[in-house]
Amino acid sequence: MSSAEAAPVPMTAKRRGAQLAMLAFAVVIVMGAYASVGLSLDGKIPAGMLTYGLGLGALMLAAYLVLAKWAPWADPLLLPLVTLINGIGLVMIYRIEQTGQDGASATNQLMWTALGVVMFSATLIVLKDHRALQRLTYTAGFAGLGLLVLPMLPLLGTEINGSRIWIHIGGFSIQPGEFAKLALVVFFAGYLVAKRDVLALAGRRLLFIDLPRARDLGPVLITWGVSIAVLVVEKDLGTSLLLFGAFIAMLYIATQRTSWVLIGLLLFVGGAILAGMIFSHVQVRFNGWLDAESNEHYFNGTSFQLMEGLFAIGSGGILGTGLGKGYPDRIPFSFSDFIFSATGEELGLTGLMAILMVYALIVERGLRTALAARDPFSKLLAGGLSFIIAWQVFIIVGGVTRLIPLTGLVTPFMSAGGSALLANWMLIALLVRMSDAARRPPPQAIQDEGLTQVMQR
Amino acid sequence: MNGTLKRVALACLLMFGLLMANVTYLGAVKADGLRSDSRNVRAFYARYAVDRGWITSDNGKVVLAKSKDTGNARFRFDREYPEGKAFAHVVGYFAPESASGIEGAEGRYLDGSHPDLVVRRAIDLISGKPHKGANVDLTLNAKAQKIAYKDLASTGKRGAVVAIAPKTGAILTMVSVPSYDPNPLAVANKAEVNKAYNKLDEDKANKPLLNRAIGLTYAPGSTFKTITSAAFLMDDQSRDVNTMVNAPDALPLPGTNISLPNYHGESCGGRATLLAAYTISCNTPFADVAMAMGYDKLKEQAEKFGIGSSLSIPLNVTRSDIGPDEGKAALAMTAIGQRSNQMTPLQMAMVAAGIANRGTVMKPYLVNKITGPDGGEIDTTDPDELSEAVTPEVAAQLTTMMINVVRNGTGKAAGLPNHTVAGKTGTAETAPGKPSHAWFISFAPAEDPEIAVAVFVESGSAGNDATGGAIAAPIAHDVMQAVLGQ
Numbered sequence: 001m002s003s004a005e006a007a008p009v010p011m012t013a014k015r016r017g018a019q020l021a022m023l024a025f026a027v028v029i030v031m032g033a034y035a036s037v038g039l040s041l042d043g044k045i046p047a048g049m050l051t052y053g054l055g056l057g058a059l060m061l062a063a064y065l066v067l068a069k070w071a072p073w074a075d076p077l078l079l080p081l082v083t084l085i086n087g088i089g090l091v092m093i094y095r096i097e098q099t100g101q102d103g104a105s106a107t108n109q110l111m112w113t114a115l116g117v118v119m120f121s122a123t124l125i126v127l128k129d130h131r132a133l134q135r136l137t138y139t140a141g142f143a144g145l146g147l148l149v150l151p152m153l154p155l156l157g158t159e160i161n162g163s164r165i166w167i168h169i170g171g172f173s174i175q176p177g178e179f180a181k182l183a184l185v186v187f188f189a190g191y192l193v194a195k196r197d198v199l200a201l202a203g204r205r206l207l208f209i210d211l212p213r214a215r216d217l218g219p220v221l222i223t224w225g226v227s228i229a230v231l232v233v234e235k236d237l238g239t240s241l242l243l244f245g246a247f248i249a250m251l252y253i254a255t256q257r258t259s260w261v262l263i264g265l266l267l268f269v270g271g272a273i274l275a276g277m278i279f280s281h282v283q284v285r286f287n288g289w290l291d292a293e294s295n296e297h298y299f300n301g302t303s304f305q306l307m308e309g310l311f312a313i314g315s316g317g318i319l320g321t322g323l324g325k326g327y328p329d330r331i332p333f334s335f336s337d338f339i340f341s342a343t344g345e346e347l348g349l350t351g352l353m354a355i356l357m358v359y360a361l362i363v364e365r366g367l368r369t370a371l372a373a374r375d376p377f378s379k380l381l382a383g384g385l386s387f388i389i390a391w392q393v394f395i396i397v398g399g400v401t402r403l404i405p406l407t408g409l410v411t412p413f414m415s416a417g418g419s420a421l422l423a424n425w426m427l428i429a430l431l432v433r434m435s436d437a438a439r440r441p442p443p444q445a446i447q448d449e450g451l452t453q454v455m456q457r
Numbered sequence: 458m459n460g461t462l463k464r465v466a467l468a469c470l471l472m473f474g475l476l477m478a479n480v481t482y483l484g485a486v487k488a489d490g491l492r493s494d495s496r497n498v499r500a501f502y503a504r505y506a507v508d509r510g511w512i513t514s515d516n517g518k519v520v521l522a523k524s525k526d527t528g529n530a531r532f533r534f535d536r537e538y539p540e541g542k543a544f545a546h547v548v549g550y551f552a553p554e555s556a557s558g559i560e561g562a563e564g565r566y567l568d569g570s571h572p573d574l575v576v577r578r579a580i581d582l583i584s585g586k587p588h589k590g591a592n593v594d595l596t597l598n599a600k601a602q603k604i605a606y607k608d609l610a611s612t613g614k615r616g617a618v619v620a621i622a623p624k625t626g627a628i629l630t631m632v633s634v635p636s637y638d639p640n641p642l643a644v645a646n647k648a649e650v651n652k653a654y655n656k657l658d659e660d661k662a663n664k665p666l667l668n669r670a671i672g673l674t675y676a677p678g679s680t681f682k683t684i685t686s687a688a689f690l691m692d693d694q695s696r697d698v699n700t701m702v703n704a705p706d707a708l709p710l711p712g713t714n715i716s717l718p719n720y721h722g723e724s725c726g727g728r729a730t731l732l733a734a735y736t737i738s739c740n741t742p743f744a745d746v747a748m749a750m751g752y753d754k755l756k757e758q759a760e761k762f763g764i765g766s767s768l769s770i771p772l773n774v775t776r777s778d779i780g781p782d783e784g785k786a787a788l789a790m791t792a793i794g795q796r797s798n799q800m801t802p803l804q805m806a807m808v809a810a811g812i813a814n815r816g817t818v819m820k821p822y823l824v825n826k827i828t829g830p831d832g833g834e835i836d837t838t839d840p841d842e843l844s845e846a847v848t849p850e851v852a853a854q855l856t857t858m859m860i861n862v863v864r865n866g867t868g869k870a871a872g873l874p875n876h877t878v879a880g881k882t883g884t885a886e887t888a889p890g891k892p893s894h895a896w897f898i899s900f901a902p903a904e905d906p907e908i909a910v911a912v913f914v915e916s917g918s919a920g921n922d923a924t925g926g927a928i929a930a931p932i933a934h935d936v937m938q939a940v941l942g943q
Contacts (some may be wrong), residue, residue, distance in 0.1 A: 043586075099530060249468075253461045300494060307496065313483045314491020315499045327499060327531065349484030351476060360473040367466045371459055379458045383465060390469040394476060403479045 016068055023064055026080045027057045030087030033323055037095045040324035052094075052145045054101035055110065056087055059117045066121040070128075071436035075369060079433070081362050082413060082428050085355060086113055086421075089414030091323070092343050099329035103336075104416060112418040116425035123429035126277070130433045134377045137190025144183035145178035148226065152233055164234045177230075177239045178410075178423035181246075182430075185388060188247055189380040192254035196376075200255040223247045223262075228271045235281060238395060238409035244268050245391050250384045254376075289405035305332045309341030309400050313352070320348025335416045337408050341400050356397070357413070363390040366431050372438040385427055466921035478620035479675035501553060505532040505645050510567040510830070512548050512559055514597040517828075521548045521595065522560065525746070526587075532645035533587065541597070542636040543606035546825060547597065548774070550639035552654070553647045557870045558668075559823065562771040566591040566827050568834075569653050573835055589830035596627035596838075601908075601939040608932040609634040611629075616895075616914035616929075617669035617802040620936050623810040623906045625840035626819030628770065630910070630936055631803070633669040671774040674799035675913060678885025678925065679738045680896045681794030683808060683855060686735060688758035689746045690851045698732040698854050708741040710786035717744050717789055720884065722887060735858045736866035738882060740793050747792030752782040755792065761846040762808050763818055764800070777804040794885055806911035807843075809898040813879070814858070815908035818843045860903050868897065870930035876941055877903035880933065882925030887916045897929035901937045908940045 031053035038046035046052075060083050067074055090113065094106035127133075133140070150162050151157035156168050158173070166173045192199070199216050227244040230236055248264035276282045288302035294312075297303040308331040316326065328334040328342035335342070344352045366386025373379045392412055399406035410420040483491070491497060521544050524534040532824035536542070536551045556564050565571040569578055569590035582587045598620075600821035605618035609632065620630035640651040642655015657665050667673060690696050704725035707716035717740055719725055725739035734742040747755055758780045759765065768774040780797025782788070790796035803821065819840055826837040847855065859879030862868045866879040883896030894916050900909035912929040 102831060236810065249465055253458055253465055255754050256458075256461045295496075296860075310483060311481070311491050311494060311497040311499065314488040314494075315497065317484060317488045317492070327502060329530075330498065344480070344484065352480045356473055356477055358478065360470075363469050363473075364466070367462060367469065370462050376458060381460065383458075383462050387465055387469065391474055394472040397476050398479070401476070401483055403475060 002107070014072055015076040016072070017116050017434060020064060022080035023060050023083055024057075026084040026087060029054060029055065029084060030091060033088060033091040033377075036093060036322070036326040037098070040322055046094075051052055052090070052106075052110065052360070056083075056090070056113070059114055061195050063117045063120055066124055067432060070124045071432050073288055073436045073440040074432045075365050075435035075439065078362065078428060078432055079366050081358050081365070082425075085358050086116075086413045088343070088355065089339065089411075092328075092339055092346075092414065093347070093416050095324055096328045096335045096342060098324075098337075099327075101329040101334060102332060103333070108418070109416050109421075112421045113259075115418070116421045119422050120425040120429040121434075124433060127430075127433055130437065131375065131377060131382065133186050133381070134190050134193070137187055137194070140183045140190065143185035144187055145226065146179045147180035147183060148230060148239075148307075150176045160302045165236045165239065175417065175419035177234075178419040180382065181239070181388065182423055182427055184243060185246060185250070185384045187309065189377055189384055189393065192250055193377045193380055199251070199260075200257055221267075224267045224271065227268070228275065232275060232279065232454065235279075236244065237282065237285070237299070238399075238405035239415060241268075241321040241395055241407055242388065242392055242409065245395075246384060246388045249387045249391070253383050254380055278385075281411055285407070286405050289402065292402060305338065306400070306402060308332070309338045309344075310402060312341045313344035313349075313401065316345040316348045319347045320344070320346050320351055322346060335414065336410060337396065338400055339414045339416070340397050340411050343414075355414075356393075359389065359393045362428075363387075363393075365435070369431060369435040373434060374438065374442075377432050382431060385431055389424075461717045466580070471806055483624060484844045485942040501645075501647075502531050504551075504568075504573065505534050505643075506554065506587060507568045508534055508587050508589040508830075509536065509551065510569070510592040511802045512563075512567070512593050512595065514544075514595040514602075514825075516597050516825070517592070517594050519599040521597075522551075522837075527799050532764055536643040537644070538643070540603075540701045541638050541640065542610075543603050543632065544597070545636045545639045546633045546670070547595065547631050548639065550642040552650050558772060559595065561771075562591045563824065563827075566593060568831075570932045574829070577829060579661065583731075587730075591830065591835055592828045594825045594828065595823055596622075596629065597631070598629040598821070601630045601936050602632060604939045605630050605632040605936045606634065606636070610636070614914050614928070615663065615669070616651065616912070618671045618910065618912050618932060618936060619803045619806040620908050620910045620940065621806050621810040621819075621821055623813035623900060624819065626810070626821045626827065627840070627841070628821050628823050629840075629908060629940060630802075631668075631670045631796050631823070633672075634665045635665045637665040639695055668772070669913065669915070670771060670802045671770070672801075674775055674777050674801050674804075675894050675915070676696055676885035676887060677800040677805055678796040678883030678894060678896050679740075680808075680881050680883035680911075680925070681792070681798060682735060682738065682743045682879050683812070683859070683898070684759055684762060684764075685747055685755065685792045686856060686858065687762075687812075687851060688750060688755050689731070689848050690854055691758060691847055692750055692754060694850075696731070698857050699730045701728050702731055702734055702742040702822060703727075703745045704729040704739050704742045705745075706741070708789065710744075710785060710789055711748070711787050713906035717741060717793075717795070723938060732858055732861055735881075736861045738862075738867055747788050747935045748785050752788050752791075755779065755788070755859050756782075758846070761818075761844050762804075762811055763846075764804060765841055768803075768821065770803075770814040770821050772823065775801055777801050779789045794883060802911045804897050805896065805913070806909055808846075809880075809900045809910060809911060810906075810909035812852050812855045813900035813903075813909045814852075815849040816844050816845055816847040846850075856903055859899070863899070867924070867926040868899065868930050870926060871899050871934045873898065873901060873938060873941070876901045878934075878937065879903045880930065882930060884924045892916045893923060895923045895928040897933045898936065899933045901941060908937055910936050912936075 033290045034049050035045045093109045097104040097106050150167050165177050230240045249448050251260045292303035292306050292318050298307050323346045326345035331338045368377050370382035396409040396411050398404040410417050412424050488529050498757045509524045521540050522538050527535050549560035551560045567590045618632045635659050706724045707718050711715045719740045764777045777800040791798045820843040822838050829835050856879050862876045863872050863880045867882040871878050871880045878897030878901040885894040895914040897912045900906045910933045912932045914928050
């Protein structure tokens with residue numbers, strides 16, 4: 001922001017050429033990885049490598065062209081970074097599919113990636129100005145809530161693997177929670193921009209923290225209630241944690257009050273402990289985390305998946321076994337929740353660090369967009385969306401690496417799953433849209449008006 | 458809002474920092490523990506990811522163990538033993554959690570982890586090909602091995618046959634019966650293998666897993682008189698086969714009220730030449746000369762044949778031992794291969810081979826050469842002297858005695874039409890009232906020996922009246938014939 005305020009305003013470099021080169025580099029890495037899988041599995045380059053590679057390349061070129069036309073000032077790093085992890089996810093799913101593990105399908109994932117790029121492009125083309133979303137604050141809120149409760153409806157929702165987070169329409173299963181996540185971040189941003197002064201200023205001081213007024217607690221309690229409901233009814237610990245964390249973070253960004261964070265944490269921890277005492281599945285997961293290495297939890301299945309994931313990462317060591325040379329099919333659902341562990345075995349610590357670095361860079365570019373944004377809504381929205389990526393990576397990667405208790409979530413852009421891919425591509429489209437607005441040079445004054453200046457924010 | 462955004466950015470940084478630290482901990486610090494965790498099946502899979510080298514004999518012409526690429530992602534290479542039971546104890550088996558025989562002893566060459574193969578390993582790693590191990594070629598003569606196995610197994614006997622090339626120490630035959638099929642023990646399934654193994658292990662009467670040729674020691678009986686004779690001849694250079702020795706019908710054992718008789722109470726005439734006593738295998742002359750020489754001289758002679766020292770061929774050989782010094786009466790029993798005098802069949806084959814090789818015992822070995830996956834030679838075993846057991850002159854005297862045993866004595870069944878065979882029978886009492894062990898050691902052709910054999914048939918497996926001459930000598934005959942031709 002500081003640079004934007006300095007007059008005369010320096011032109012932001014578009015860096016379109018660099019972006020195209022990085023994009024090509026990402027596609028080349030993915031094609032190389034794909035060839036490597038084939039070479040170590042059956043000694044030859046897979047027949048589909050050109051199809052896959054060129055397909056991915058064409059998709060990303062299309063996304064690039066849309067971005068260049070409709071968001072020319074956008075951050076040049078976001079698209080290549082996302083392409084890289086989406087591509088590595090594709091290769092891993094292809095590799096896991098070769099082991100014959102049920103449910104892994106690289107073709108489906110490529111199709112969903114294509115649809116994701118279509119959603120990305122559509123979002124950029126349709127949403128010329130992201131501030132239009134501010135007018136949809138409450139619509140987004142209701143949509144988000146509606147999407148969250150959809151799986152609870154009797155005919156629509158189905159319970160898979162103990163979680164009721166899926167709905168079936170036609171031949172497709174959709175996870176509405178993934179889209180609810182987006183809608184709710186939009187709602188939080190709009191709502192908090194409107195209410196932040198009240199939330200920030202009114203209240204009493206008790207000991208060291210400023211307590212909010214009781215009636216301002218309302219929205220916090222409602223969100224908390226919804227999260228706990230998701231946890232209890234849908235048995236989806238991950239989404240619950242994700243939403244509540246995102247809300248608290250955005251509340252903090254908007255109000256600058258640490259007390260909200262503390263209250264939020266207390267509420268969630270309290271709620272989780274309560275849930276743990278009442279619902280056995282929460283407690284089972286917690287025990288499976290705390291005492292994962294015991295034979296009892298391993299053999300009764302409580303920590304089997306987690307331990308197999310850890311065995312995979314440990315066996316990969318520093319450099320990994322090489323693509324195609326590990327045993328990802330030892331880990332149940334290695335293509336979805338545990339794709340990070342499966343990748344760890346074949347690409348090693350080195351590969352995992354690179355992937356974490358790419359995620360960190362995406363989050364960093366998003367937060368930079370938030371810092372550079374010119375209005376509070378954009379700041380909150382960009383900050384919220386960036387945080388939700390970081391938070392989601394933390395929850396799932398921390399879960400599979402036994403840093404925190406395991407809660408099911410997808411690894412953004414890597415795990416198999418259409419809904420998550422679509423939603424995350426839309427999320428990136430929003431960040432791209434906002435970075436375009438933030439980096440676009442402000443309209444220049446037609447003539448030097450001397451003392452009339454840009455307002456300070 | 459920028460201040461809080463920056464703090465959130467810091468929080469995100471912290472989260473990624475924590476993730477990276479934890480992943481580093483797992484992938485670098487805790488990796489070894491996770492890798493070797495017994496529940497981590499990767500080590501198990503890894504055993505089958507290597508294109509293990511083959512085990513062959515007869516300079517690669519006979520395949521004893523081979524790897525087959527199944528294309529299975531988890532258990533890619535299958536281990537097969539085309540020759541099965543006859544070679545099982547030598548070749549061993551490659552089980553999910555262990556390996557025995559040559560499979561175990563030469564495992565580092567076979568799976569390619571030996572330092573000699575490090576360059577090859579690096580090439581395989583870079584090219585992404587499955588790692589290939591080195592091939593091990595054994596000194597065995599497949600034809601003789603199969604005949605030895607058939608001779609023992611077809612009649613339901615338990616025992617062992619060991620044949621050595623006297624000039625080099627190369628082991629031509631090593632058979633132990635009853636044997637087992639190694640194939641069910643080499644499947645990539647722990648539960649199945651354990652079941653098959655336990656079934657073999659529980660057969661306490663037959664002990665099929667035991668390699669009787671090197672795994673256990675037995676009383677050598679009269680074959681040990683060869684060593685007693687060697688000690689007697691070495692003790693005084695003026696003695697020869699015609700030296701007269703006392704041969705009473707019963708020899709009173711000092712310090713006891715019992716006497717040592719000859720076999721079945723036969724008479725040896727009171728006095729006899731060493732040659733005659735040896736040929737008809739009298740007991741009393743050998744007990745008598747041993748008591749005259751004393752324990753130390755007998756022990757010293759035994760040690761020169763390798764008795765009492767550990768051997769690795771490269772399979773580990775149980776140590777043979779003539780037993781402790783327990784007085785004259787005990788020594789009399791030791792001299793005729795009884796009491797605590799215990800030998801492996803391999804050790805007795807080494808005794809025959811040492812005499813055949815003009816008194817020099819060669820170190821026995823099973824591995825002929827090791828060839829790389831590409832066929833290039835990595836290592837060849839050079840014959841090595843173990844010790845000089847007797848002088849060439851004494852060896853010649855002993856040879857004369859042994860030839861006479863086959864021509865005119867208890868070992869006629871081992872005679873070959875076109876070759877001079879030298880041999881010695883043995884019938885060792887195991888316990889009062891229990892059937893004897895039958896032994897036969899021999900070598901041929903006596904003038905220029907190419908093979909030395911020890912045949913051992915365990916007590917009770919060949920009838921109650923089994924003698925070395927009747928039971929063991931015909932087997933030695935067949936094995937020598939297989940190696941020498943007609």
